[in-house]
Amino acid sequence: MAIHEVLTLEFFIASLALTVRIAPTILIASMGELITEKSGVLNLGVEGIMLLGAFTAFLVSFITGNPWMGALSAMLVGILIGLVFGVLTVYGGVNQVVVGLGIWLAGFGLSDVLYRIFFRDVASPTVNTIGVTPIPVLSDIPIIGPILFNHNPLVYFSLLLVPAVALFLKKTNLGMRIRAVGENPKAADSMGINVYRTRMVAVLIGSMLAGLGGAYFTTAFLSSYVLNITFGRGFIALAMIYFGNWNPYRALIPILIFNYVDSLQLGLQSIGVGIKYYFLNMLPWITVIALIPIFGRKAQAPAALLQPYRRAG
Amino acid sequence: MQPQRILRLTVFNVLAALIGLAAGLVVVAATGADVGFALSTLIFYPFSDAYNIGEIFVWFTALLTISLGIGFALRANLWNVGGEGQFLIGSIMSMIGWKALSGYGIPPPIMIVLMLLSGALGGVAWVAVPAILKAKFGSNEIVVTLLLNLVAVGMLFWALDGPIRGRFSAGYLISDVIPPELRLPLLIPETRLSVAVFIALALVVVMYILAEKTHFGLAVKAVGKNPEAARYAGINIPKITVLSLLIAGALAGLAGGLHVMGVLYRMDAGYAETGFGYIAIVVAMLGAAHPIGILFSSFFFSYIMIGAQAMQRAVQVPFPLVYAIVGIMLVSLTISQYLVRRERVVSWPFTRS
Numbered sequence: 153m154a155i156h157e158v159l160t161l162e163f164f165i166a167s168l169a170l171t172v173r174i175a176p177t178i179l180i181a182s183m184g185e186l187i188t189e190k191s192g193v194l195n196l197g198v199e200g201i202m203l204l205g206a207f208t209a210f211l212v213s214f215i216t217g218n219p220w221m222g223a224l225s226a227m228l229v230g231i232l233i234g235l236v237f238g239v240l241t242v243y244g245g246v247n248q249v250v251v252g253l254g255i256w257l258a259g260f261g262l263s264d265v266l267y268r269i270f271f272r273d274v275a276s277p278t279v280n281t282i283g284v285t286p287i288p289v290l291s292d293i294p295i296i297g298p299i300l301f302n303h304n305p306l307v308y309f310s311l312l313l314v315p316a317v318a319l320f321l322k323k324t325n326l327g328m329r330i331r332a333v334g335e336n337p338k339a340a341d342s343m344g345i346n347v348y349r350t351r352m353v354a355v356l357i358g359s360m361l362a363g364l365g366g367a368y369f370t371t372a373f374l375s376s377y378v379l380n381i382t383f384g385r386g387f388i389a390l391a392m393i394y395f396g397n398w399n400p401y402r403a404l405i406p407i408l409i410f411n412y413v414d415s416l417q418l419g420l421q422s423i424g425v426g427i428k429y430y431f432l433n434m435l436p437w438i439t440v441i442a443l444i445p446i447f448g449r450k451a452q453a454p455a456a457l458l459q460p461y462r463r464a465g
Numbered sequence: 466m467q468p469q470r471i472l473r474l475t476v477f478n479v480l481a482a483l484i485g486l487a488a489g490l491v492v493v494a495a496t497g498a499d500v501g502f503a504l505s506t507l508i509f510y511p512f513s514d515a516y517n518i519g520e521i522f523v524w525f526t527a528l529l530t531i532s533l534g535i536g537f538a539l540r541a542n543l544w545n546v547g548g549e550g551q552f553l554i555g556s557i558m559s560m561i562g563w564k565a566l567s568g569y570g571i572p573p574p575i576m577i578v579l580m581l582l583s584g585a586l587g588g589v590a591w592v593a594v595p596a597i598l599k600a601k602f603g604s605n606e607i608v609v610t611l612l613l614n615l616v617a618v619g620m621l622f623w624a625l626d627g628p629i630r631g632r633f634s635a636g637y638l639i640s641d642v643i644p645p646e647l648r649l650p651l652l653i654p655e656t657r658l659s660v661a662v663f664i665a666l667a668l669v670v671v672m673y674i675l676a677e678k679t680h681f682g683l684a685v686k687a688v689g690k691n692p693e694a695a696r697y698a699g700i701n702i703p704k705i706t707v708l709s710l711l712i713a714g715a716l717a718g719l720a721g722g723l724h725v726m727g728v729l730y731r732m733d734a735g736y737a738e739t740g741f742g743y744i745a746i747v748v749a750m751l752g753a754a755h756p757i758g759i760l761f762s763s764f765f766f767s768y769i770m771i772g773a774q775a776m777q778r779a780v781q782v783p784f785p786l787v788y789a790i791v792g793i794m795l796v797s798l799t800i801s802q803y804l805v806r807r808e809r810v811v812s813w814p815f816t817r818s
Contacts (some may be wrong), residue, residue, distance in 0.1 A: 444609070
């Protein structure tokens with residue numbers, strides 16, 4: 153098919169609906185990591201946590217038949233990895249980049265090995281996915297209905313997560329403490345805030361949500377498992393926080409742009425226009441890099457990002 | 466560094482590496498395989514015959530060349546996670562250089578040099594984007610170099626489908642074979658070990674002088690240690706950032722050229738699966754970002770990798786086990802760093818204060 157025949161209104165509605173359906177992986181993971189980074193900790197291991205989350209969710213929902221159990225166990229795995237990361241970086245003060253890269257590589261390797269070991273004797277295993285829950289009335293609106301209101305519950309959850317995280321950071325006591333230790337841990341400490349504990353909580357929230365973001369692949373988006381299923385989306389999530397200048401609302405725009413390009417290329421590949429698949433595959437990654445000069449211009453990281461805190465004495 | 470500190474550093478880093486291997490063996494045991502057999506394969510297989518010893522040095526050449534560059538950028542506290550992509554683009558560009566220049570009657574020795582240069586330039590081009598974005602917009606070089614690895618895989622498919630497609634590929638993604646006169650000469654027949662290993666060893670000397678004996682090298686170190694102080698001292702930080710990353714890219718690209726011209730002579734869709742670029746990050750860290758340290762850690766890792774691959778084949782554990790081992794090694798490296806921190810043995814590449 154020639155490309156101008158493909159670009160119909162139906163195609164655009166479908167690709168926008170797909171955008172919203174793909175988005176939760178990156179959206180949930182980056183909202184979690186945003187909280188972590190606001191506390192002054194950079195967890196580069198998001199990709200690894202997502203991979204292990206996706207695998208765990210697949211395994212558990214394969215065994216129990218319940219995708220929600222899968223999602224829950226992925227969050228638990230996220231918390232466990234967050235504990236390792238947090239103990240080392242927050243309490244031990246070791247380099248966050250190194251532990252993060254280690255968690256990524258370990259998660260990449262382990263998710264692959266474990267999948268092949270556990271499903272060695274199962275021919276193309278599949279799981280039940282979380283079903284679509286159309287929102288009454290709203291889903292009947294033409295164009296907007298199918299794009300926004302005809303999805304699985306995790307999609308709505310991920311969209312609500314954006315204002316929730318913004319309010320959490322801005323209005324709640326814990327949120328304010330997280331921001332304080334991320335900007336000036338010394339001052340926060342002198343005001344009686346436990347820097348270590350606050351950062352640890354932020355790390356745990358972040359890695360729990362990274363686990364859920366990974367689980368989205370195997371509990372809601374796909375019914376089968378693919379090796380290296382997140383394929384760099386954990387790193388995309390990191391870039392999105394930077395693009396959004398550490399603001400949940402502003403991060404939403406680049407996240408939607410990325411996912412739109414992603415669903416566009418998926419759509420074009422499935423239809424089969426005259427563009428080579430490898431160019432289409434590269435498109436989302438190139439988009440992210442091209443967005444840096446636009447969104448990264450005035451980005452201002454939390455002042456204490458990457459800096460381990462040591463109490464004087 | 467004093468000898469005592471080097472000794473402590475070595476002991477702790479080797480311990481950290483062994484923890485990673487032990488974790489790998491736990492996974493092997495979990496699969497129900499014979500752990501004793503796995504362990505003996507891991508330790509003895511790499512030295513079992515000439516071919517395998519040659520394989521150690523094939524890995525050594527690639528890991529050393531890439532990690533010398535990664536280590537150099539690490540001195541400026543820059544993380545080039547894109548060695549994998551730069552290596553791939555380097556290989557592709559060496560092949561494209563050959564295709565583009567053949568037919569002009571260039572003598573083979575000059576042709577070999579030009580092909581290697583083309584590979585190095587490919588690596589430079591591939592790292593230039595993250596380097597400039599980092600210097601100009603402060604974007605995280607880790608994320609951008611990593612994303613470009615994914616793009617590089619796409620470029621491999623493009624190249625195999627276009628500029629370097631084999632004449633007899635018949636629809637398969639496979640390139641032409643580099644003719645014998647343009648290959649790097651083999652050192653030992655019946656192995657895959659070529660003179661490339663000498664180029665890698667010469668680079669150790671070059672990088673040692675560049676890193677330790679030149680103003681530029683000292684400036685790079687100063688930026689990594691304390692960027693604020695470096696700025697006050699009048700060091701142009703964006704310039705150091707770009708140049709040290711470009712050097713890292715050049716070496717990774719060169720490694721790609723050396724690999725395709727010295728070992729494989731052709732490229733196919735599986736070429737992207739070596740993992741050299743990722744493993745080189747750990748090698749560079751294990752060697753404390755020092756050329757001499759990297760020399761030893763490259764050898765250590767090449768030996769381990771040949772053993773681990775043999776083990777993984779022998780007990781039929783999937784190859785990505787190697788990544789799991791490397792990842793756990795990284796995490797345990799930070800634990801060893803924590804344990805010796807009062808001594809500040811593992812210094813600037815690992816801490817950011």
